[in-house]
Amino acid sequence: MLKVLAAYAAGVVCLAGCASTIALPTTSASSVPSANSPAADVRARMALVMGEQTYVVAKLTVAAAIGRKDEFGSYADLLAANGVELNGVLSKAVGETAGQRFVQSWTRGNSFFVDYMVAVTTRQQDLADAAMMNLNTEYVPQMAQSLSTPLNISTSSANRMLTDQVTTIKQFIDDAAAGTPSAFYADVRAAYAKSTAMGGSIAEATVWKFPDKYPGDATAQGSKTRAQLDALLQEHAFLLSMTTDAASSGATAEAGAATSSLQANAQDLSHAIASIFGSQAGTRAAQLWSDQDKSFVAYASAADDTTKSTALNALNQTSTPALTEFLNGLHVTADVASVAHQTIGVIDDQRAKSYSVLAAEDRQSAALLVSIGDVMMGASG
Numbered sequence: 261m262l263k264v265l266a267a268y269a270a271g272v273v274c275l276a277g278c279a280s281t282i283a284l285p286t287t288s289a290s291s292v293p294s295a296n297s298p299a300a301d302v303r304a305r306m307a308l309v310m311g312e313q314t315y316v317v318a319k320l321t322v323a324a325a326i327g328r329k330d331e332f333g334s335y336a337d338l339l340a341a342n343g344v345e346l347n348g349v350l351s352k353a354v355g356e357t358a359g360q361r362f363v364q365s366w367t368r369g370n371s372f373f374v375d376y377m378v379a380v381t382t383r384q385q386d387l388a389d390a391a392m393m394n395l396n397t398e399y400v401p402q403m404a405q406s407l408s409t410p411l412n413i414s415t416s417s418a419n420r421m422l423t424d425q426v427t428t429i430k431q432f433i434d435d436a437a438a439g440t441p442s443a444f445y446a447d448v449r450a451a452y453a454k455s456t457a458m459g460g461s462i463a464e465a466t467v468w469k470f471p472d473k474y475p476g477d478a479t480a481q482g483s484k485t486r487a488q489l490d491a492l493l494q495e496h497a498f499l500l501s502m503t504t505d506a507a508s509s510g511a512t513a514e515a516g517a518a519t520s521s522l523q524a525n526a527q528d529l530s531h532a533i534a535s536i537f538g539s540q541a542g543t544r545a546a547q548l549w550s551d552q553d554k555s556f557v558a559y560a561s562a563a564d565d566t567t568k569s570t571a572l573n574a575l576n577q578t579s580t581p582a583l584t585e586f587l588n589g590l591h592v593t594a595d596v597a598s599v600a601h602q603t604i605g606v607i608d609d610q611r612a613k614s615y616s617v618l619a620a621e622d623r624q625s626a627a628l629l630v631s632i633g634d635v636m637m638g639a640s641g
Contacts, residue, residue, distance in 0.1 A: 297476025
């Protein structure tokens with residue numbers, strides 16, 4: 261397995277691809293002015309891209325731990341696509357040269373993370389130590405320099421954020437290698453929180469340095485709430501697909517741990533929605549999303565066509581219409597059925613082991629769910 265996974269690790273730096281264009285839902289009566297500006301856009305986008313990297317590394321870690329080389333390759337492609345998107349976001353602000361320098365350091369860091377992951381998974385401590393040294397002595401200082409020079413972020417602040425990133429990602433990789441799924445999923449969530457916060461800090465610095473390019477206030481409450489809501493929805497999609505992946509393969513302990521983290525995310529979503537629409541709406545949102553999640557997991561774990569059909573009927577006839585009606589009551593018009601259809605497609609890919617398209621479909625599902633958050637905030641996305 262080492263040769264196969266190491267080959268993919270080496271390929272991370274050269275793989276590239278972009279997700280297809282996402283059609284966003286439209287209309288909302290809950291427009292928050294500070295949430296709909298170029299400054300708010302860059303904050304939301306930066307948090308999502310940096311957060312996505314964390315979950316892609318987590319999914320790579322799971323694939324490595326169970327030896328799924330094709331799934332590993334699919335998410336390695338997505339890790340590279342994430343770097344391409346990050347380059348696009350940053351280059352618009354700081355220019356092609358500085359943006360490319362940042363992304364080169366970022367991509368190199370991804371390669372070191374994969375090196376560490378493969379080494380830990382295959383119990384090669386010397387290689388794991390070497391990868392960690394590369395992360396701490398090459399990636400962190402190089403990335404810190406790439407941030408501080410064009411964006412005037414202090415080197416100490418940049419070093420602190422990047423060290424936190426390395427430490428938290430290392431922790432969940434170690435959890436997976438140790439076979440402790442409850443710790444793994446809790447630590448993935450902690451790492452995601454750090455990475456999205458780093459994205460927010462970089463966005464604030466970007467808007468401060470280039471106010472003409474990004475009118476608006478990235479530090480306004482509306483900007484922060486939108487970024488938080490979008491990040492939680494992206495996380496919900498990625499946690500859901502990890503839960504259904506475990507459920508469809510009969511990994512009971514992993515599915516239980518993933519479900520617990522998915523439920524914790526739903527509670528966080530409830531608080532975020534409550535801050536926009538009130539406490540009753542927040543409580544109802546958590547219940548409805550949880551009901552829909554149960555239908556997805558039941559579909560994923562179905563042992564026969566009858567059980568599968570029952571779960572699909574519950575999804576299409578009960579939980580999805582209920583969520584749609586709830587959002588309509590908030591004057592949020594979103595095609596929830598299309599999001600559900602996309603998620604079912606991801607589960608079908610998992611059940612059929614269609615790993616070549618899985619990661620791209622997974623990303624599409626997350627993007628569609630995030631688009632609902634933008635509509636809630638009255639943003640164009």
